[in-house]
Amino acid sequence: MERLRPSRCFFVVFCCILVFFCSLSWYNMKESRWHLRAMFSCDQHPVESTISSLIENNVRLDRILYPKPETLKPPRTDVLTIAPWLAPIIWNGIFNSDILNAQFHKRGVRIGLTTFAIKKYVRFMKDFLETAEKFFMVGHKVNYYIFTDRAHEIPNITIGEGRHIHIINVTGYQRWQDVTMRRMQMIRDETYSRFINEVDYLVCVDVDMRFYGSVGVEILGDVFGTLHPGFFGASRQQFTYDRNPKSVACIPVDEGDFYYAGGYFGGKIEEVYKLTNFCHSAMMTDKAIGIEALWHDESYLNKYFLYYKPTKILSPEYVWNNYYGSPAAVQIKRFVGVDKNYDEVRFRR
Numbered sequence: 001m002e003r004l005r006p007s008r009c010f011f012v013v014f015c016c017i018l019v020f021f022c023s024l025s026w027y028n029m030k031e032s033r034w035h036l037r038a039m040f041s042c043d044q045h046p047v048e049s050t051i052s053s054l055i056e057n058n059v060r061l062d063r064i065l066y067p068k069p070e071t072l073k074p075p076r077t078d079v080l081t082i083a084p085w086l087a088p089i090i091w092n093g094i095f096n097s098d099i100l101n102a103q104f105h106k107r108g109v110r111i112g113l114t115t116f117a118i119k120k121y122v123r124f125m126k127d128f129l130e131t132a133e134k135f136f137m138v139g140h141k142v143n144y145y146i147f148t149d150r151a152h153e154i155p156n157i158t159i160g161e162g163r164h165i166h167i168i169n170v171t172g173y174q175r176w177q178d179v180t181m182r183r184m185q186m187i188r189d190e191t192y193s194r195f196i197n198e199v200d201y202l203v204c205v206d207v208d209m210r211f212y213g214s215v216g217v218e219i220l221g222d223v224f225g226t227l228h229p230g231f232f233g234a235s236r237q238q239f240t241y242d243r244n245p246k247s248v249a250c251i252p253v254d255e256g257d258f259y260y261a262g263g264y265f266g267g268k269i270e271e272v273y274k275l276t277n278f279c280h281s282a283m284m285t286d287k288a289i290g291i292e293a294l295w296h297d298e299s300y301l302n303k304y305f306l307y308y309k310p311t312k313i314l315s316p317e318y319v320w321n322n323y324y325g326s327p328a329a330v331q332i333k334r335f336v337g338v339d340k341n342y343d344e345v346r347f348r349r
């Protein structure tokens with residue numbers, strides 16, 4: 001048998017390497033299902049630079065002292081602290097903020113807080129921002145993203161170091177229902193044009209609220225929702241899901257885990273994209289046949305979380321309303337609805 005000459009051998013090896021890299025990049029393109037891939041792709045984060053930055057930034061392992069967790073003495077037994085799909089449910093007393101802060105500081109996370117102040121709702125902005133400065137993600141990098149049609153009315157308040165306010169100019173819709181529902185579309189559109197480059201996590205909340213207690217990194221996870229304060233003890237039948245079989249938001253009476261609040265969700269940018277994109281598309285599908293779900297964006301959010309389970313669930317401490325009194329299970333009211341005259345704030349000019 002003829003022996004392979006070195007030059008031919010080299011040529012064969014070269015071809016093999018070429019074929020390998022071509023198929024790798026083809027596979028990469030084929031697997032990409034959404035356009036954010038461009039932002040996560042190797043073009044912007046070359047593997048070599050990631051590895052060298054890892055070598056330079058050796059992870060520091062610091063000593064940290066705290067009481068030992070007790071396997072046989074769970075800190076809370078009065079409430080459910082884990083969902084059947086193993087998502088933790090965050091209640092006061094079950095976590096240690098010092099441990100969490102140390103872990104998240106090591107990763108240098110950047111958190112975006114989105115809210116909408118359209119038309120008269122701009123009046124809630126001052127309290128919202130001032131209390132957020134005291135209680136929201138203190139010590140971490142925070143970007144406030146305020147969607148508004150009244151930029152000139154956004155109060156000028158002093159912001160802590162590492163925190164920034166960004167105004168996003170949008171036009172308000174005539175009907176209040178459209179204002180609340182279109183938040184999904186507007187958040188979605190900013191995920192790939194902006195948020196993906198600026199923050200790691202998003203927290204998306206109502207503006208007619210005030211912080212009264214700490215809201216920290218314990219809430220962060222891939223994708224999270226919050227138990228509505230009016231329904232955490234309710235049965236499936238009592239949940240005010242949309243029941244119209246013609247609506248995309250419809251949930252049958254024999255399904256449903258929790259009733260999630262429309263005014264508080266979030267997660268990693270890619271997950272918030274998926275969530276807001278689903279909700280907005282579902283609303284558009286319904287709109288085309290003249291349907292609007294019972295509780296607007298909240299109904300679509302509940303549909304999404306039924307089949308795309310949140311990886312973390314926040315207790316109603318995180319979106320309380322004093323209308324529901326002071327049940328024993330809610331030891332801290334961290335973020336509470338501000339009393340408002342619905343008619344005045346929504347309808348009168």
Ligand SMILES: CC(=O)N[C@H]1[C@@H](OP(=O)(O)OP(=O)(O)OC[C@H]2O[C@@H](n3ccc(=O)[nH]c3=O)[C@H](O)[C@@H]2O)O[C@H](CO)[C@H](O)[C@@H]1O
Nearest residue numbers: 116117118121176179180206207208261262263295296298
């Ligand atoms: C705490 C909570 O879970 N709230 C939800 C609840 O009602 P709410 O009664 O809390 O709804 P809302 O009047 O606060 O409207 C939701 C949000 O839309 C924005 N907005 C609304 C109207 C307007 O003219 N200008 C403006 O900026 C503002 O950020 C407001 O906080 O149900 C709504 C759907 O019906 C939404 O799912 C809300 O998120």
Ligand SMILES: [Mn+2]
Nearest residue numbers: 206207208263
């Ligand atoms: Mn509200």
